[in-house]
Amino acid sequence: MENSWKADVVIIGGGIVGAAIARELGKYKLDTVLLERYPDLAMGTTKANSAILHAGFDAPEGSLKALLNVRGNELYRQLKHELGLELDLTGSLVVATNNEEMDVLAELKVRGQKNGVEGLKIIGREEALTREPNLSAEVVGALYAPTGGIMWPFGAALAFAENAVQNGVEVRINCPVTKIEVIEGKVTGVYTPDGFIAAKYIINAAGIEADNVSRLAGDDSFTIKPRKGEYILFDKAVGNLVKTIVFPTPSKVSKGILVAPTVHGNVFIGPNATDSDDKGDLATTGRGLAEIVARAQKLVPNIPLTSSITQFAGLRAAADCGDFVIRASNLTKGLVHAAGIQSPGLTAAPAIGEMVVGILGELGLELKPNTNFNPVNPPKLVFSQLDDEAKMTAIKENPLYGRIICRCETVTEGEIVAAIHSLCGARTVDGVKRRTRAGMGRCQGGFCGPRVTAILARELNIPITAVIKDTADSQLFFNKIPGSCEVTGDA
């Protein structure tokens, strides 16, 4: 019959939330399995968002968003060192351009203080312009939050997952849950293309699909409505157009279109907010891009439009209640939701991990500490960040570190091969890109794309024609049509 086995906990969804929960569960003696439907981790909301470590002044006092934001922000400072996260506490500014907006900033400051955010300060026009000289001349003041920061969301999700695997958690990619078995109101396991996994505890961290996953287990208590946000990313050559995250004064629906640096030295603008019914719609639109440009220009007039290098859209997984849905299911025993994780979900993720494990304990899961738990991920070699001495040593040990594959970002073949063979390794061209930055620069893989494809084929021992960009049906190249003229290369 079908392959089947047992686990203590099954986590559905390999985004930042599922990965953070997996990492937290790695601290205990448990058989934990994380299931990801796509060929890589973090391919949903985690890969396309504002990449902000929020200070925590936006969400109303007492909400899960407020509570977990502030706690998550605090946790990341230690995680940065343990997991080698790319994360900078740049600080953030919420900019006001009139007196009504200044009133909103005062409210935000009070709210933030109630939420436990430290160091909030209203600054005047002068100081705002000193901090960010490229701000609009119309700025009248700003709310400065020293604990705001920027981070690399994919890298964080991967680091959580790698640490989880290192501590005994199993991660399965290409493994969608097709059915959840519920007997007498209790979950008993999940069906996947790999087989049946029997488990008494199932965590729903399915992001945009969390309501559908919940319904598989007979719980229709919430709905996830996708809200699309579009972004434009600019060339590193733009330099420090802004050094901190620059928000406009927020509206009721969204934090607005921001201008922010990335941890990799780029600048981006976005996101807008478009409610949608299509959970597969990640298309940018001419109208949407024009909207974010126009609104970003109100904050920073000299947006360098000719230096854009890519545009993308992400879907916020907004729950109908407006807050995070983190609780045991009221309808199905053993099911725990970590759903409705929109902003500030990235910041909250490690705190969500703690909270979910707490809920599992309350439900009766025995949490015996894993005495072998190692919180630290081994460091990764990033060639471009080494000094000359270290570069020489790296090449001496492995000559592949002497071969630059991505010219724009100076990524070596050694780093690409390591990214493929490391824990939760890359299986796709985009997977290599997100792990190493090969293809993320100004030529957007025009030069290195074919070379990365060839390296993936070689290392995974598959034909070039089987190498995919991101999803299972995203093959990049075809064999030549038989009968057509053949050209032989020495590749």
Add this chain to the structure above:
Amino acid sequence: MHEEIFDVVIIGGGPAGLAAAVSASDNGAARVLVIERDRELGGILQQCIHNGFGLHRFKEELTGPGYALRYIKMVEARSNITVMLDTMVLAVAADKTIVAVNSRDGMIKITAKAVIFTMGCRERTRGAIRIPGSRPAGVFTAGAAQRMVNMEGYLPGKKVVILGSGDIGLIMARRMSLEGTRVEAVLEIMAYSNGLTRNVVQCLEDYNIPLYLSHTILAVHGNGRVTGVTCAKVDAAMRPIAGTEFYLECDCLLLSVGLIPENELSRELGIEMDGRTSGPVVDQLRQTGLPGFFAAGNVVHVHDLVDFVSEEGEIAGKYAAWHANGKMGDCGCLITVKAANGVRTAVPQVIRAVSGNTEPVRLYMRVEKPEKNVTLAILSDGQVLLERKLRVAKPGEMIVVDLPVENIKKIGDDITVVLKH
């Protein structure tokens, strides 16, 4: 660190770099180095397996690899030229020390007396022109696709739409057709093609491939792989005209939407750039604003014929050798070359009145838009230095004019190149 000393170091082993190396060697540079990041010399020529190269230079029609081979042999015949393949330059300092890296030698520190930039150009991408839609596999720049088809032996798609009618797009339309791939259309946002006329005829018309002028792509569709594109006609301001949208089914979108000189190294040195060419400002000796740093080929301005790229390489190679040997002498006075009234770019941007130099100054120019029956005039202080009647002038076809040295002697601080109707 591995250390090397050379007289002339050339960064980039494409057609400009190869010609520069040969010329530097022939003009007295004792030790010449070519640093190439690819696995072989020749640059982009190696993937241009079509013919049409070398008509000016060799008076015969060669393929890209054939043209490259001529120069590679010239390089190989000169024992004082060293070639480093698979080697990437990481940094160039103003004192002409270069840090490069490869698998064999590891980190390499090279000291040079003169440096020539011949890094060529790269293709403009989807992200740079902000084509909306989803982000499936199957969107490639035409040059990346060309490498895949011609050098690696794979097809980027089976039903193709091409955006942009630059030469690479036109060449790829024919190339994909020859491979049995259906080319649905070539779309061009301008009212005219940016490619050479011969390419429009030989690559599109001969293969019955429709060229939609004044058209663009509004959206890319598909999740895993491209499934189609939404196209529309544009008005004179290049805005899409509502109601003209149509859908083309395809599994591949190739982009030929412009080339950008690859000047990251030059910019880091703070070398003065020309905003119109996106290349460094050079004089007729191809010296940049930083003495001892030269530039030639597509890194200076994007060419349409490789023959002229080689020619520029030769000039740069010669004077880099002179610089290395201390033969450059006095700078002489500088004359600024300005492009105006319908002329978009003019290279060199500066003329150096070198005493004793009898060579005419060759000016390379591009016009703003297609013109018929116009006169190209080179003016200084209200005087006409030279006039050339042009039956047709197209932005895609570079205009080359030699300005005799006697004319240069007559002029003041600057000259202006204009079109007269």
